[in-house]
Amino acid sequence: MQALQLVARERLTLVEQTLPPVVPAHCARLKMAYVTLNHLDLFGYRGMAFAKRTLPLTVGAEGVGRVVSVGTDSDLDLIGRAMAIYPSFFCGRCPACVKGRENLCSQSGGVMGFHRHGVAADFVDVPVSMLVPVPDGVELAHAACVPVTFATVYHMLVDNARLERGESILVQAGGSGIGSTAIRLARHLGASVFATVGSNDKAEKTRALGADHVINYRQQRFLREVRELTGKRGVDVVFEHVGADTWEESLLSLALGGRLVICGSTTGVEAKTNLMALFNQHIHVFGSFGAPLSGLEASMRLMRDGIEPVIDSILPLEDFERGLARLRRREVFGKIVIEMRPE
Incomplete structure (x- = not known):
């Protein structure tokens, strides 16, 4: 072998x-x-x-x-x-x-x-x-x-963030493996999806996945766009895996009582945090790594049902x-x- x-x-x-x-x-x-x-x-x-x-x-x-x-x-x-x-x-x-x-x-x-x-x-x-x-x-x-990608996303959105129908979510790096999966799963769960991408080509593909609002972070400041598009309210959930480059503004993109769930930090492991915003806005932060076996089993059922x-x-x-x-x-x-x- x-x-x-x-x-x-x-x-x-x-x-x-x-x-x-x-x-x-x-x-x-x-x-x-x-x-x-x-x-x-x-x-x-x-x-x-x-x-x-x-x-x-x-x-x-x-x-x-x-x-x-x-x-x-x-x-x-x-x-x-x-x-x-x-x-x-x-x-x-x-x-x-x-x-x-x-x-x-x-x-x-x-x-x-x-x-x-x-x-x-x-x-x-x-x-x-x-x-x-x-x-x-x-x-x-x-x-x-399934084992790393789909199950990780399922654990983040379903087990941790508990994303519900009618809520809104910001998916960072929507063109990545877990970002694109998060968009599909969030749409399946009935959420409104905001997504960031790094090119116009990825923006078109991300819209085709079902994202309601796509933000090219190289051309637009995603925090400003999210606040404007939500009437300054912010989103209910932020799906984070980028880390240092997006962390501070991801937190500030959340609505009152919002939830941020993070599984990675590809741009660095340390980031500035506005602690006053954290407690004044009643923000919940979930660190999420991998998934339990049940997450893999649930992901397989979703794939069987057509969520690819x-x-x-x-x-x-x-x-x-x-x-x-x-x-x-x-x-x-x-x-x-x-x-x-x-x-």
Whole structure:
């Protein structure tokens, strides 16, 4: 088998490996079909690790494949089924896991492709507890976007922000993988959508997704536009993942009692905060990382019902690094999906 590994900072190599003859107990072996690119992959590629890790490391945090064999004490009926892989290891025993909040596991073994070997390999062995079935009728390239992207957005908007029909939301970087997904999910939930983008081309595509108001942040100040378009009221929810560049004005874009939910900080980890606005406006801030297993399951049901991710392009495994470069330059609209090698 082959695996795409990070062997040094900003250096990927396709490595030949010996496929272990036996699948570990309580695990399943998947023949990978698709993996996707995320900023998490870019952070790891650039050496921005948030915990100890050992190189070489197989990359890829998000993907889908078919079960080809199982270990002892695993259900033989799993063989042949398409499965998405939960992106981080969890213990299943701590209070958070027992409550179904696996993304808050206190004994987490780390994120695949970042702390532990990931999914960009011909075959991957993972615990059966980390597998989420792909419903019939859902394309595998779409299902590959569930574990990190779609489920993260679902957890942010449904579990944390509790976005409701008739409310308004500002989605930052609407052309990104999670931004475009947030627009589609917010529209499905019945919200009015404001979105920021960095080019006129992305603005047209974002309107086509269903955004009611699109703001080119290179030409307009989004805070001013939001306040004007809402009669100075502001929006009910802000979907943040940009970080330092947008943080202060994102908070000021909120209506009284508004909610800001954030899952990333691609432009920096420190930002100025107007504390008086925070408490005077009764603002609620939710930090959100990943999603519980239930979020992946709910996302699969939404895909089955027709709420699909936006696919920028599907590239071969050999172009993984080129895809990261495009992600770094923000030359994407939606998700870059990597097609693994057929048998």
